[in-house]
Amino acid sequence: MGEAPEPWEWPESHWRGLVQRVRAGRSLAPDQWPGGAPFAVALSFDSDHETNDLRDGGGSISRQSWGQFGARKGAPRIMDILARHQAPASFYVPAVSALLHPEEQRRLVDEGHEIGIHGWIHELNSTLPYDAERDLMLRARDTLEQVSRQRPVGIRTPSWDFSPNTLRIICEMGLAYDSSLMADDDCYELEMDGQPTGVVELPVEWIRDDAVYFGMNRFSGLRPYTAPEAVLDIFRRELEGAAADGGLFQLTMHPHIIGARSRIWILDEVIRLAKSKGAWFATHAQVVAHVAARCGLQGKTGAAAA
Numbered sequence: 001m002g003e004a005p006e007p008w009e010w011p012e013s014h015w016r017g018l019v020q021r022v023r024a025g026r027s028l029a030p031d032q033w034p035g036g037a038p039f040a041v042a043l044s045f046d047s048d049h050e051t052n053d054l055r056d057g058g059g060s061i062s063r064q065s066w067g068q069f070g071a072r073k074g075a076p077r078i079m080d081i082l083a084r085h086q087a088p089a090s091f092y093v094p095a096v097s098a099l100l101h102p103e104e105q106r107r108l109v110d111e112g113h114e115i116g117i118h119g120w121i122h123e124l125n126s127t128l129p130y131d132a133e134r135d136l137m138l139r140a141r142d143t144l145e146q147v148s149r150q151r152p153v154g155i156r157t158p159s160w161d162f163s164p165n166t167l168r169i170i171c172e173m174g175l176a177y178d179s180s181l182m183a184d185d186d187c188y189e190l191e192m193d194g195q196p197t198g199v200v201e202l203p204v205e206w207i208r209d210d211a212v213y214f215g216m217n218r219f220s221g222l223r224p225y226t227a228p229e230a231v232l233d234i235f236r237r238e239l240e241g242a243a244a245d246g247g248l249f250q251l252t253m254h255p256h257i258i259g260a261r262s263r264i265w266i267l268d269e270v271i272r273l274a275k276s277k278g279a280w281f282a283t284h285a286q287v288v289a290h291v292a293a294r295c296g297l298q299g300k301t302g303a304a305a306a
Ligand SMILES: [Zn+2]
Pocket: 046, 047, 048, 118, 122, 158, 159
């Protein structure tokens, strides 16, 4: 029994194989946006609610109450602002969160928003064997469809965590897109083991995630470290960069985080700024459908069964 070689001892074929398991393929930056808009805005909200604690064992009634705030106050505040601006958005909802808050999901769909897969109970995909990960993703999709009466066509993995099997399962399910990885500013086609998959990646970034700046854990050193004004400044610069490039501005927020009275105005300001620059507001699914059509991607329709 020899010891496994250290990374610096690996042959080239080994490290090339590792980075080719899931990799960005061709860019899907479109030559134009609908209506001649100069750039696109894709707002998203991960409706984790109580599942952030349930995923860790369900031991903290306090953390569950923070999650419940997301459903009671955060999500309605967000939906009110989106409605006022007539801005569609995408909500990624763990199945357990959807079952705990079915009325919220129905309101989202009624108001023109997208609901996407976000795990069963916010489990970490990289900790799961293939069979369990596949079973949970299928059950999550079916549960979201039953609750919201809208069939999800895309996924954002919980905690943006990706196992070596995640993309394979996405392909097997016939999903149109993933929104969990960050190899570009603009959409791109995902490749698996060096082969194009037809699956669109709509990339995220930690920089454009409210949780990074406002995260809080009573029993660790994690505390909010950025003032709301500074977070808006970061989001604004990302937005202005996307506008200058004619590209895509994507943002990730959480109802229990951005939904606080002292922060919700950030969302309002971001939308106002984007509107003043003539942005095309769309759900992630709508952005994906547009870039796939403009770039001639022989992609997924999201209709395939598994
Ligand atoms: Zn989440």
